[in-house]
Amino acid sequence: MKYISTRGQAPELTFEEAMLTGLARDGGLYVPAEIPTLSRDEIAALSGLSYEETAFRVMKPFLGDCFTDEEFRGIIERAYAGFNHAARAPLKQLAPNHFLLELFHGPTLAFKDFAMQLIGQLFQVALQRRNDRVTIAGATSGDTGSAAMEAFRGLSNVDVFILYPHGRVSEVQRRQMTTPADQNVHALALEGDFDDCQARVKDMFNDFEFRDGVKLAGVNSINIARVLAQVVYYFSSAVSLGAPEREVSFTVPTGNFGDIFAGYVAKQMGLPIKDLVVATNQNDILHRCLEGQGYHKGDTVPSISPSMDIQVSSNFERALYFAYDKDTSAVAQLMDELKSGGFEVSQGAMQALSETYKSGRASEEETLATIKSELAASGELLCPHGAVAVKVAAEQRAADVPMITLATAHPAKFPAAVEKASGQYPDLPDRMADLYEREERLSRIDNDLAAIEDHIRKNIA
Numbered sequence: 001m002k003y004i005s006t007r008g009q010a011p012e013l014t015f016e017e018a019m020l021t022g023l024a025r026d027g028g029l030y031v032p033a034e035i036p037t038l039s040r041d042e043i044a045a046l047s048g049l050s051y052e053e054t055a056f057r058v059m060k061p062f063l064g065d066c067f068t069d070e071e072f073r074g075i076i077e078r079a080y081a082g083f084n085h086a087a088r089a090p091l092k093q094l095a096p097n098h099f100l101l102e103l104f105h106g107p108t109l110a111f112k113d114f115a116m117q118l119i120g121q122l123f124q125v126a127l128q129r130r131n132d133r134v135t136i137a138g139a140t141s142g143d144t145g146s147a148a149m150e151a152f153r154g155l156s157n158v159d160v161f162i163l164y165p166h167g168r169v170s171e172v173q174r175r176q177m178t179t180p181a182d183q184n185v186h187a188l189a190l191e192g193d194f195d196d197c198q199a200r201v202k203d204m205f206n207d208f209e210f211r212d213g214v215k216l217a218g219v220n221s222i223n224i225a226r227v228l229a230q231v232v233y234y235f236s237s238a239v240s241l242g243a244p245e246r247e248v249s250f251t252v253p254t255g256n257f258g259d260i261f262a263g264y265v266a267k268q269m270g271l272p273i274k275d276l277v278v279a280t281n282q283n284d285i286l287h288r289c290l291e292g293q294g295y296h297k298g299d300t301v302p303s304i305s306p307s308m309d310i311q312v313s314s315n316f317e318r319a320l321y322f323a324y325d326k327d328t329s330a331v332a333q334l335m336d337e338l339k340s341g342g343f344e345v346s347q348g349a350m351q352a353l354s355e356t357y358k359s360g361r362a363s364e365e366e367t368l369a370t371i372k373s374e375l376a377a378s379g380e381l382l383c384p385h386g387a388v389a390v391k392v393a394a395e396q397r398a399a400d401v402p403m404i405t406l407a408t409a410h411p412a413k414f415p416a417a418v419e420k421a422s423g424q425y426p427d428l429p430d431r432m433a434d435l436y437e438r439e440e441r442l443s444r445i446d447n448d449l450a451a452i453e454d455h456i457r458k459n460i461a
């Protein structure tokens, strides 16, 4: 199993190399050269299995011979042992044929834990075997950073530096990044927005002297291992609703396009998915693009669903790669045009995108109204990201196909918005009830590449 760059100018890598590398050296993203498939019988056989066994069977074909079966089973066991729910990703029913996939029972209460906990264990095994160490740099709109720090803290072969937009993450998100005591994890509060954070991380990867000097590795949602970890819950939830005999659809609150792209991979692997619905908040660049209006950057407007406040949706490049029929030079050109503001999607690629994805948006008012109405209708207290998706799912779902809406965070991560909408203050689960008392540790930093690189060089072990 080989991994190639969406821009076609970087070396082909194994799964392990692609995972440790993150961003390809040509600026592209790694994708499997061929997406493996599971037969109908293999999918049917997933019924009734544990989440861990499902993860093993769904991900194994992507790994080549990088990890032995025994190593990989151990990695999966350790990754999900810290989750607070026996099903890991339980399904709840909201309405006839509408289901909520709860992805927030991990250690930082957001779906990012599914991929990050796994990647932490994968890195540890790979680096120990290679007797190597790396510096992980990542940008976060809130949830990736805390999930990464939680997954890597205390690991001896890794330092982690997370850039987050100062003042633009929720208090719970910030505290989850600033309170781990382990000395190998570092929170950097950048003067800028999330797109600035993401751009500076990309700059670090394109500064090869720095990149090689500190052995930079990336675990942002562009990391292919993260995308593949997220494929698993598409299978586990669809199978529990009757796949492969029955088709299902998914609605996904979308920012960087990693989660919904995992749904595309599941579909290519053979899972009978009818619709994949991209749900955006008022930062609706993806929705507009999928409606045929081209991809044109504007200003990010802060919202109550901050993990979706985005203009540059990194993993969309992977969707474009497949929509352009793996034409790497076409993708490279689009990404070049994006630097100066945006691009139009060709007619053929637009056709391919609209066969795969539907989309919708929710305004701030609609998001708040959905939190309130869903609490009344089903008793479910949604976080704002899940509420965006529930609103869009209600518009897009077909009566005869089960819709699975992804609930990507626990409402207690966004208590102010949830309380404003519903009148109910969502409490943190008991195991993190003391979060507000723990001591914080962070560094303020300018939106300046040299300053960031200097800080990292001085603080690696």
Ligand SMILES: *Cc1c(COP(=O)(O)O)cnc(C)c1O
Pocket (backbone or CB within 6 Å): 110, 111, 112, 143, 144, 221, 253, 254, 255, 256, 257, 258, 259, 260, 307, 308, 385, 408, 409
């Ligand atoms: C990251 C995140 C999203 C967006 O997921 P992408 O894979 O970036 O599209 C949605 N909701 C929450 C709570 C998140 O943390």
